[in-house]
Amino acid sequence: MRDGEISQAVVRRLPRYYRYLGELLENNVERISSGDLSKRMKVTASQIRQDLNNFGGFGQQGYGYNVKYLYTEIGKILGLEEDHSMIIIGAGNLGQALANYAAFEKRGFQLKGLFDINPELEGKKIRGVPICMMSELKGFIQDNRVEIAALTIPKEQAVKVANMLVDNGVRGIWNFAHVDLNLPANIIVENVHLSESLMRLSYNICRYKEEHK
Amino acid sequence: MRDGEISQAVVRRLPRYYRYLGELLENNVERISSGDLSKRMKVTASQIRQDLNNFGGFGQQGYGYNVKYLYTEIGKILGLEEDHSMIIIGAGNLGQALANYAAFEKRGFQLKGLFDINPELEGKKIRGVPICMMSELKGFIQDNRVEIAALTIPKEQAVKVANMLVDNGVRGIWNFAHVDLNLPANIIVENVHLSESLMRLSYNICRYKEEHK
Numbered sequence: 001m002r003d004g005e006i007s008q009a010v011v012r013r014l015p016r017y018y019r020y021l022g023e024l025l026e027n028n029v030e031r032i033s034s035g036d037l038s039k040r041m042k043v044t045a046s047q048i049r050q051d052l053n054n055f056g057g058f059g060q061q062g063y064g065y066n067v068k069y070l071y072t073e074i075g076k077i078l079g080l081e082e083d084h085s086m087i088i089i090g091a092g093n094l095g096q097a098l099a100n101y102a103a104f105e106k107r108g109f110q111l112k113g114l115f116d117i118n119p120e121l122e123g124k125k126i127r128g129v130p131i132c133m134m135s136e137l138k139g140f141i142q143d144n145r146v147e148i149a150a151l152t153i154p155k156e157q158a159v160k161v162a163n164m165l166v167d168n169g170v171r172g173i174w175n176f177a178h179v180d181l182n183l184p185a186n187i188i189v190e191n192v193h194l195s196e197s198l199m200r201l202s203y204n205i206c207r208y209k210e211e212h213k
Numbered sequence: 214m215r216d217g218e219i220s221q222a223v224v225r226r227l228p229r230y231y232r233y234l235g236e237l238l239e240n241n242v243e244r245i246s247s248g249d250l251s252k253r254m255k256v257t258a259s260q261i262r263q264d265l266n267n268f269g270g271f272g273q274q275g276y277g278y279n280v281k282y283l284y285t286e287i288g289k290i291l292g293l294e295e296d297h298s299m300i301i302i303g304a305g306n307l308g309q310a311l312a313n314y315a316a317f318e319k320r321g322f323q324l325k326g327l328f329d330i331n332p333e334l335e336g337k338k339i340r341g342v343p344i345c346m347m348s349e350l351k352g353f354i355q356d357n358r359v360e361i362a363a364l365t366i367p368k369e370q371a372v373k374v375a376n377m378l379v380d381n382g383v384r385g386i387w388n389f390a391h392v393d394l395n396l397p398a399n400i401i402v403e404n405v406h407l408s409e410s411l412m413r414l415s416y417n418i419c420r421y422k423e424e425h426k
Contacts, residue, residue, distance in 0.1 A: 011413075012413070014412075014416070015406070015408070016406075016409065019408070042393070078412045078415055078416045079415040080415060082419065084418070092313075093310035094306070094310035097305065097306035097310055098407070100306060103391075103408060104411065107408070147418065171421075172415075172417070174411060174414055178316075180255070188418050188421060190410055190411070190417070192405070192407065192410055193228070193232075194314070195232075195314075195316060195317065195320070196229065197387070198322065198387060199227075199228040199231065199291045199292075199293065199320070200224075200225070201385050201401060202291055202321075203227070203292050204403070205385045206292030206295065212399075
């Protein structure tokens with residue numbers, strides 16, 4: 001199966017299916033009906049059947065879905081069966097928080113290094129991964145064929161650093177800086193704009209109050 | 214103007230307008246045309262005109278938009294003119310990263326405390342805000358009329374803690390735990406599922422490779 005056949009709307013929902021199926025697997029659940037999955041995930045059973053039909057050839061009437069098979073297939077679509085070599089630029093609290101999240105590794109994201117400009121951090125390790133200085137970055141990317149870089153640095157530096165990363169072969173940027181990176185079309189950028197997320201929360205609280213006063 | 218009049222699609226785009234207008238203000242730009250804003254934000258000028266028409270009564274033909282006025286109006290819609298009392302549960306790297314982000318405060322989010330179970334953190338302060346023990350949480354929420362809680366704790370504890378927060382008056386949860394919180398309908402939850410974000414990045418890198426091989 002080629003992932004091109006699956007609609008973008010389904011793809012946006014896949015990580016959530018993947019998370020629920022992973023939890024079922026951890027609890028040794030082998031099969032689950034769309035009705036049961038529907039109750040857990042709070043989406044309709046018909047939505048689930050429609051979405052998972054994209055993976056065809058299973059989910060037989062009355063037998064439910066094979067959890068492990070579905071989990072594996074969705075993992076393939078999401079690119080989690082391949083190894084992704086990754087670095088983190090910015091070894092402050094946020095960078096270290098990402099580095100400490102071990103679950104990334106079991107999904108194929110191999111953290112190779114963290115980079116910072118603070119000399120006090122040089123040589124320190126986070127879960128065995130060294131913090132290096134920014135001056136070593138260029139050579140490191142080339143030597144380690146780094147595919148993904150997480151940017152947890154201030155917006156003032158983010159644009160320049162992103163361009164340098166891309167010039168040296170990085171394919172995807174996980175951008176936590178509060179700025180839009182205008183990069184070539186072949187570079188994938190996934191933004192996590194935390195302040196925008198907090199504003200949506202604030203908006204929805206205010207709207208709720210307004211509607212219920 | 215009541216925010217109920219503005220469509221959800223526009224609302225989702227507002228934080229980004231707010232960010233760009235804030236940057237223009239910092240650079241002392243008083244007026245901007247939809248064409249100029251369009252070039253900066255990489256959206257069409259007609260989209261911008263349509264979105265900002267919701268705020269009516271300005272953006273006169275040939276004069277452009279009054280940056281400060283627009284910024285203020287969008288801020289009001291997003292609830293940023295009101296103070297939001299906030300706490301962070303989990304004072305690990307991620308919790309401390311959020312606490313260190315000073316820009317939240319200038320948008321009305323008042324960080325009152327961080328909470329953790331690690332006794333070594335007790336009494337430590339992050340930008341003047343104390344780290345307290347979880348045993349003090351209940352009284353603290355009531356005394357400080359806490360509106361928003363950021364959850365940066367493992368999923369195993371998140372559900373229980375979220376219920377306790379809600380029972381004591383918290384209105385909105387900024388959820389970084391890898392779990393869906395099933396809370397009453399009057400509670401606003403804004404999820405930041407970082408692992409799902411990384412999977413979308415991985416998916417898009419793989420899809421790009423597939424399409425261009």
